[in-house]
Amino acid sequence: MVTVKVEFLGGLDVIFDKQRIHMVNVDSSETPTVKDLIDYIVKNMIRNPNDVDVFIENGTIRPGILTLINDTDWELEGGEEYELEDGDVISFTSTLHGG
Amino acid sequence: MVTVKVEFLGGLDVIFDKQRIHMVNVDSSETPTVKDLIDYIVKNMIRNPNDVDVFIENGTIRPGILTLINDTDWELEGGEEYELEDGDVISFTSTLHGG
Amino acid sequence: KEFNKYPMSLEEYKRYGRQMIVEDTGGVEGQLKLRNSKVLVVGAGGLGCPALPYLAGAGIGHIGIVDNDVVDTSNLHRQVLHNSNKVGMLKCESAKQVLNELNPHVSVETYPIRLDGANAFPIFAKYDYILDCTDTPLTRYLISDVAVNLQKTVVSASGLGTEGQLTILNFKNKGPCYRCFYPVPPSPTSVSSCQEGGVIGPCIGLVGVMMAIEVMKLIMEVYTEESFKPFLTSYSGFPTQSLRTFKMRGRQKTCACCGENPTITRNAIESGEVDYTLFCGSRKYNV
Amino acid sequence: KEFNKYPMSLEEYKRYGRQMIVEDTGGVEGQLKLRNSKVLVVGAGGLGCPALPYLAGAGIGHIGIVDNDVVDTSNLHRQVLHNSNKVGMLKCESAKQVLNELNPHVSVETYPIRLDGANAFPIFAKYDYILDCTDTPLTRYLISDVAVNLQKTVVSASGLGTEGQLTILNFKNKGPCYRCFYPVPPSPTSVSSCQEGGVIGPCIGLVGVMMAIEVMKLIMEVYTEESFKPFLTSYSGFPTQSLRTFKMRGRQKTCACCGENPTITRNAIESGEVDYTLFCGSRKYNV
Numbered sequence: 001m002v003t004v005k006v007e008f009l010g011g012l013d014v015i016f017d018k019q020r021i022h023m024v025n026v027d028s029s030e031t032p033t034v035k036d037l038i039d040y041i042v043k044n045m046i047r048n049p050n051d052v053d054v055f056i057e058n059g060t061i062r063p064g065i066l067t068l069i070n071d072t073d074w075e076l077e078g079g080e081e082y083e084l085e086d087g088d089v090i091s092f093t094s095t096l097h098g099g
Numbered sequence: 100m101v102t103v104k105v106e107f108l109g110g111l112d113v114i115f116d117k118q119r120i121h122m123v124n125v126d127s128s129e130t131p132t133v134k135d136l137i138d139y140i141v142k143n144m145i146r147n148p149n150d151v152d153v154f155i156e157n158g159t160i161r162p163g164i165l166t167l168i169n170d171t172d173w174e175l176e177g178g179e180e181y182e183l184e185d186g187d188v189i190s191f192t193s194t195l196h197g198g
Numbered sequence: 199k200e201f202n203k204y205p206m207s208l209e210e211y212k213r214y215g216r217q218m219i220v221e222d223t224g225g226v227e228g229q230l231k232l233r234n235s236k237v238l239v240v241g242a243g244g245l246g247c248p249a250l251p252y253l254a255g256a257g258i259g260h261i262g263i264v265d266n267d268v269v270d271t272s273n274l275h276r277q278v279l280h281n282s283n284k285v286g287m288l289k290c291e292s293a294k295q296v297l298n299e300l301n302p303h304v305s306v307e308t309y310p311i312r313l314d315g316a317n318a319f320p321i322f323a324k325y326d327y328i329l330d331c332t333d334t335p336l337t338r339y340l341i342s343d344v345a346v347n348l349q350k351t352v353v354s355a356s357g358l359g360t361e362g363q364l365t366i367l368n369f370k371n372k373g374p375c376y377r378c379f380y381p382v383p384p385s386p387t388s389v390s391s392c393q394e395g396g397v398i399g400p401c402i403g404l405v406g407v408m409m410a411i412e413v414m415k416l417i418m419e420v421y422t423e424e425s426f427k428p429f430l431t432s433y434s435g436f437p438t439q440s441l442r443t444f445k446m447r448g449r450q451k452t453c454a455c456c457g458e459n460p461t462i463t464r465n466a467i468e469s470g471e472v473d474y475t476l477f478c479g480s481r482k483y484n485v
Numbered sequence: 486k487e488f489n490k491y492p493m494s495l496e497e498y499k500r501y502g503r504q505m506i507v508e509d510t511g512g513v514e515g516q517l518k519l520r521n522s523k524v525l526v527v528g529a530g531g532l533g534c535p536a537l538p539y540l541a542g543a544g545i546g547h548i549g550i551v552d553n554d555v556v557d558t559s560n561l562h563r564q565v566l567h568n569s570n571k572v573g574m575l576k577c578e579s580a581k582q583v584l585n586e587l588n589p590h591v592s593v594e595t596y597p598i599r600l601d602g603a604n605a606f607p608i609f610a611k612y613d614y615i616l617d618c619t620d621t622p623l624t625r626y627l628i629s630d631v632a633v634n635l636q637k638t639v640v641s642a643s644g645l646g647t648e649g650q651l652t653i654l655n656f657k658n659k660g661p662c663y664r665c666f667y668p669v670p671p672s673p674t675s676v677s678s679c680q681e682g683g684v685i686g687p688c689i690g691l692v693g694v695m696m697a698i699e700v701m702k703l704i705m706e707v708y709t710e711e712s713f714k715p716f717l718t719s720y721s722g723f724p725t726q727s728l729r730t731f732k733m734r735g736r737q738k739t740c741a742c743c744g745e746n747p748t749i750t751r752n753a754i755e756s757g758e759v760d761y762t763l764f765c766g767s768r769k770y771n772v
């Protein structure tokens with residue numbers, strides 16, 4: 001089991017009881033990946049099923065949401081296949097457009 | 100021997116070759132304290148003796164300079180007597196007055 | 199009764215609507231808190247210039263501006279509320295003109311005086327919050343001392359070069375004051391003001407904008423006695439823009455102003471017994 | 486020869502002196518870089534209003550402002566460069582008036598148009614740097630696409646509620662573009678602009694001030710090809726003001742605009758082949 005800190009920023013917290021920071025335990029037979037974390041979030045943390053589309057589109061994080069692993073773009077860290085370690089900070093932030 | 104990160108902020112870097120961040124090894128028979136670090140800085144890191152007064156007054160950090168231990172006011176951490184640990188970040192910041 | 203039903207005019211609803219729908223502002227109730235609040239800004243320079251229009255824009259009902267300086271060309275790279283046509287005009291009057299045009303719902307009072315121990319009390323007494331936008335240690339001690347004696351919370355900030363600092367002093371008469379942080383004043387020779395040190399306009403500007411946000415949070419009670427923790431935020435503009443928040447000491451029992459046996463009393467300040475010139479050394483300061 | 490000896494007028498030395506003595510600005514040389522530079526600000530709203538006076542104050546020689554919107558009362562809590570007397574006036578003209586009064590050494594050009602694929606190229610071509618101060622994904626894609634095709638660096642920012650984001654796109658035609666970060670546009674239903682979402686004036690204002698600082702750093706070459714690392718800075722105003730800088734991906738070889746086989750070419754944009762309305766969905770956007 002791996003314990004990570006999950007953050008929902010840029011207004012994404014609205015679908016998570018308005019709480020920005022969550023400590024999450026991810027269980028998995030093998031080493032859990034970010035993909036496993038995303039599955040966990042969808043299954044266990046989004047209360048209202050209508051909100052799933054705000055977070056996921058076509059099986060992955062919705063366009064317009066950036067995913068950061070320890071403050072680094074997940075594209076630089078292997079994306080969904082990144083293997084979680086204890087203490088990792090995984091942040092999801094909605095891209096803002098207002099000006 | 101203890102290795103700490105030392106930062107000089109708020110313009111204090113001018114007396115340290117304009118370098119804000121220094122990695123410093125503090126040696127001491129007992130566990131070194133912030134006082135030992137300050138002595139080390141005065142002896143080994145301030146090149147121009149005229150600059151010592153910018154950092155020290157009456158034997159301690161000059162009034163107007165804040166000392167932070169891991170982003171916390173040293174007054175909350177025991178002041179000069181705080182015992183250094185590997186990886187500590189000790190910051191000295193000059194108080195700004197401009198407006 | 200009708201008045202209670204519609205506590206603001208239609209024009210005000212329209213003007214503040216986009217702000218009122220942000221949950222953190224507390225909607226109509228929060229907007230009324232802003233309208234009923236009185237904020238004194240000491241200094242209409244590099245910090246005051248960006249703070250003031252956001253305070254007026256947000257609908258803070260009563261704004262006071264203390265500044266006895268006049269606009270100079272050398273100010274304009276950072277004091278962007280003023281302009282080239284206003285060179286020679288009092289900064290407080292120049293600022294008032296802009297604020298009046300921005301938001302006629304806000305009343306603006308000007309104090310073209312050099313703040314001192316004698317004149318500070320009657321002015322500060324009229325306001326709920328004080329913004330310290332001055333540029334010398336002398337005025338920073340004076341503002342904190344007067345605020346403590348009048349039980350006012352202060353948003354205090356400063357900047358130089360590409361850096362800035364911001365803190366909240368005497369929070370609800372429970373938080374630390376300037377003297378808690380700095381019991382001994384710096385020697386005058388060690389102090390450089392922006393006159394000597396130079397400053398990048400938007401860097402000090404950013405810190406001024408931060409001050410407006412902090413006083414809005416105070417008014418809207420985002421900070422409570424339970425949630426407030428003494429802090430000092432440090433801003434760096436170069437090479438990467440960053441903010442760091444340091445956890446600071448609380449109110450000090452030994453503090454000469456807010457401690458258990460204060461010597462910096464109203465009487466001592468007003469009578470001139472506390473000599474801020476002497477206290478901070480003999481060098482001349484400009485408020 | 487005399488001209489080279491004193492590259493600036495006495496008035497300019499006086500006006501910019503406090504800024505020129507900050508080491509990071511590079512003194513006279515840096516000031517001349519600012520004077521010779523041309524910056525286009527797209528959008529004179531919540532981000533443009535605080536960025537523009539600092540750009541003019543700092544002495545950026547040529548400023549362009551694109552905005553076809555007019556001042557509305559509901560803008561004034563955050564768009565504090567305008568004022569109540571200017572309701573109904575074009576925002577670009579309102580801003581130009583203020584900048585002209587602030588600094589007569591700066592030439593200001595206005596473009597009261599709705600930016601599109603056909604009109605963007607000739608305007609962008611006249612400037613060195615573009616500030617994206619707009620408020621829809623449509624314009625963010627358009628600005629990035631045009632800038633990539635014209636080899637311009639973009640400072641791009643946005644904000645909503647109490648939060649903001651800032652990044653530099655297409656840095657020296659080597660850094661990532663908007664499409665590198667966001668290859669697939671968000672569905673229109675998931676986008677809320679400040680019209681719906683609400684925004685606190687000084688929170689978006691702070692991000693606008695940050696933009697002015699970033700473009701000054703670009704002009705003064707604080708960022709070099711060696712030192713620049715792709716980033717996205719995230720600002721939160723509540724409960725504690727904080728900035729976080731995320732390390733971002735570099736330029737993507739697969740990018741439809743800046744990649745190895747680009748389909749978003751100048752011709753495709755100008756001809757309307759790239760349909761930004763269709764691309765970002767059918768919902769109406771306001772530039």
Ligand SMILES: [Zn+2]
Nearest residue numbers: 375378453456
């Ligand atoms: Zn105190």
Ligand SMILES: [Zn+2]
Nearest residue numbers: 662665740743
């Ligand atoms: Zn690209």
